[in-house]
Amino acid sequence: MSMFCYQCQETARGTGCDVRGVCGKSEETAKLQDLLLYAVKGISEIVTKKGIDAKTLGAVNGDVLSSLFMTITNANFDDNALERQIRKMQGSRDAILRGVSSEGLGDAATFKAETRAAMLEKASSVGVLATENEDLRSLRELIIYGVKGMAAYAEHAKNLGKEDPEIYAFIYKALAATLNPDLSADDLVALTLETGKYGVSVMAMLDEANTSRFGNPEITKVSIGVRKNPAILISGHDLTDLEQLLEQTKGSGVDVYTHGEMLPAHYYPAFKKYDNFAGNYGNAWWKQSSEFESFHGPVIFTTNCIVPPRSEEVRSRIFTTGSAGFPGCKHIETDAKGKKDFSEVIALARTLPAPDEIEKGEIVGGFAHSQVMALADKVIDAVKSGAVRKFFVMAGCDGRMKSREYYTEFAEKLPKDTVILTAGCAKYRYNKLNLGDIGGIPRVLDAGQCNDSYSLAVIALKLKEAFGLDDINKLPIAYNIAWYEQKACIVLLALLYLGVKNIHLGPTLPAFLSPNVAKVLVDTFGIGGIGSVDEDIKMFMA
Numbered sequence: 001m002s003m004f005c006y007q008c009q010e011t012a013r014g015t016g017c018d019v020r021g022v023c024g025k026s027e028e029t030a031k032l033q034d035l036l037l038y039a040v041k042g043i044s045e046i047v048t049k050k051g052i053d054a055k056t057l058g059a060v061n062g063d064v065l066s067s068l069f070m071t072i073t074n075a076n077f078d079d080n081a082l083e084r085q086i087r088k089m090q091g092s093r094d095a096i097l098r099g100v101s102s103e104g105l106g107d108a109a110t111f112k113a114e115t116r117a118a119m120l121e122k123a124s125s126v127g128v129l130a131t132e133n134e135d136l137r138s139l140r141e142l143i144i145y146g147v148k149g150m151a152a153y154a155e156h157a158k159n160l161g162k163e164d165p166e167i168y169a170f171i172y173k174a175l176a177a178t179l180n181p182d183l184s185a186d187d188l189v190a191l192t193l194e195t196g197k198y199g200v201s202v203m204a205m206l207d208e209a210n211t212s213r214f215g216n217p218e219i220t221k222v223s224i225g226v227r228k229n230p231a232i233l234i235s236g237h238d239l240t241d242l243e244q245l246l247e248q249t250k251g252s253g254v255d256v257y258t259h260g261e262m263l264p265a266h267y268y269p270a271f272k273k274y275d276n277f278a279g280n281y282g283n284a285w286w287k288q289s290s291e292f293e294s295f296h297g298p299v300i301f302t303t304n305c306i307v308p309p310r311s312e313e314v315r316s317r318i319f320t321t322g323s324a325g326f327p328g329c330k331h332i333e334t335d336a337k338g339k340k341d342f343s344e345v346i347a348l349a350r351t352l353p354a355p356d357e358i359e360k361g362e363i364v365g366g367f368a369h370s371q372v373m374a375l376a377d378k379v380i381d382a383v384k385s386g387a388v389r390k391f392f393v394m395a396g397c398d399g400r401m402k403s404r405e406y407y408t409e410f411a412e413k414l415p416k417d418t419v420i421l422t423a424g425c426a427k428y429r430y431n432k433l434n435l436g437d438i439g440g441i442p443r444v445l446d447a448g449q450c451n452d453s454y455s456l457a458v459i460a461l462k463l464k465e466a467f468g469l470d471d472i473n474k475l476p477i478a479y480n481i482a483w484y485e486q487k488a489c490i491v492l493l494a495l496l497y498l499g500v501k502n503i504h505l506g507p508t509l510p511a512f513l514s515p516n517v518a519k520v521l522v523d524t525f526g527i528g529g530i531g532s533v534d535e536d537i538k539m540f541m542a
């Protein structure tokens, strides 16, 4: 076996990618990501064992977030960038080590791998399978994937100037724990729940960072057609990148379209002032290969999900920034003040044709917590009168597996007196179906990106208060969540921490859950998978 990764839903055979990633990740990339994670675990061990205050670590905290983000599914495929980051993190680790004694520290805190060859060799012994016990491995990886998701959200918040030393301290504690042979399965279960607690904190921080800078999302119609100007497509989740791009393209004659998870940017008041902010082009991440061909203009990836481009022509107009990366694609660096220079992208756009039309019309979104609460009276009346019988949280990720057609069919077949609450790219399975409305309340309420899943929790908590209930599970809300990558793991752990029970996860349960760990989740939280659409609807409506 040359590599091993089972962190996403599309993992090979539902067990693990061991030759090459289904995502396109090569053995070498997988190994460099394993070693980068190991270096970050080493830093975490030093910080935790030596009682170092995260506040004193300066830029290291942000570099740890980026390192973790670089290992999330479909974020970074660039071996040179991964190698540089491993070197950087070893350097930071050694600088921290100089101030403390190395007594009691393990290999992660002290290993040296300077060359690519040395890195690959070292990586072979520090990956997922280094933990032999299946249950401990499962819990360690569940915590690590939750922490990766947490790091992604913390990085977005940091880009907006918001940081929380307690979140950094927790990341160090959790990663150090995954190296600790003395921790039992029970200890790790407790840490998994604590990961959910910090998941809630990080999502609240990001929500505050986004809304204080860009305003509260509001009901918005977004065009899915095209204009006649040359254009740039921006994908991924980072709103500060979008803000800078809109500022730099203002008055340039170049339009900006969102793609995938950037769609919800249209819901923020701050971006409505840009005349060249043209609309959304395309669908969820996995359809990008054909959509980028017909778009014609440059594409900027601010984060995941990148699909390896199939033609040289498309690759030549893909740019990455932040934690994203792909070999052969130009990476736009951030200067010391967080500024990025998109002039090369804009210049390239001017030389290329306008996008081909692939769809027409509009979609509606912007139902984050503040907007839904502005409609609270209407929503509460609709529930009390029986006009709305049930809400379905169908947040999460989309993916390329055929089995995800379940979610389109599920949305179509849901009784007409139900409302879907969504967030994340899962929405593309049903946000263009025209499912109608109930007394003016649309049947699909899109709160935003996966990053905005927090909004769905806030809505549930506020409804619980409004209905005077003592338990969030007494609300008429069912959870049928689609997952793919590790940000979905932190969202799931956050919901569990908030006490939400009976969440159904699909299209398959994570390969990284061992039978025993899956049993704990089933017994304690009622977690379930999915079955057939008709039977599931019957079960949820009962």
Ligand code: SF4
Pocket (backbone or CB within 6 Å): 005, 006, 007, 008, 009, 010, 011, 012, 016, 017, 020, 021, 022, 023, 024, 025, 030, 073, 074
């Ligand atoms: Fe396989 Fe998913 Fe890992 Fe890619 S991220 S190597 S598809 S498990």
Ligand code: SF3
Pocket (backbone or CB within 6 Å): 074, 237, 260, 261, 285, 304, 305, 396, 397, 398, 424, 425, 426, 449, 450, 451, 484, 485, 487, 488
């Ligand atoms: Fe999608 Fe990658 Fe997760 Fe942000 S863009 S939800 S999969």
